[in-house]
Amino acid sequence: MRRRRAIVLVAVAAAGLFLFAGVAWLGGIRVNLTRSYPLGLWLIEPLERPVAVGDLVFICPPDTAVFRMARERFYLGLGLCPGWFSPLIKTVVATGGQAIAIGAEVSIDGRPLSHSDVRPSDAAGRALTPFAGGEVPAGFLFLHAEFAGSYDSRYFGPIPASGLLGRARRLLTFEP
Helix, strand or coil, X not given: CHHHHHHHHHHHXXXXXXXXXXXXXXXXXXXXXXXXXXXXXXXXXXXXXXXXCCCEEEECCCCCHHHHHHHHCCCXXXXXEHHHECCEEEEEEEECCCEXXXXXXXXXXXXXXXXXXXXXXXXXXXXXXXXXXXXXXXXXXXXXCCCCCCCCHHHHXXXXXXXXXXXXXXXXXXXX
């Protein structure tokens, strides 16, 4: 009888956990396990105005060769964005019409972007190809994270704003 009670208790607890996770996911709660931003629970909030420089956002990357390579290298995880990518959490640092120059660091409209050193290789020693630079097309966003090892627009360039899921807000996070 005790064994049966234990099995029922475990089953009820597991069902409750799955129900909680499903409700949280439907409510826009996501778990960040990357080092680009603090680890923990984040909320996707609707953005009820045009996206602007300085916004911290959740965005789905496009299904392109550069993002498939990023997933193969484990820069990105599996997720529910098109191409089965996980969404990115990044800060918008440039929008359509702004000029991007890439050298040892990134400059936007002639002003250096802090914490934007461009690395020739990743932590595993694999070559990284930086974005060539140029004007951000209308409807695209140039994204950045201050973490030195972040895989962001320094390497993949501007991405379509159509993948925007919303603003990212910390719920329960911590710095490792």
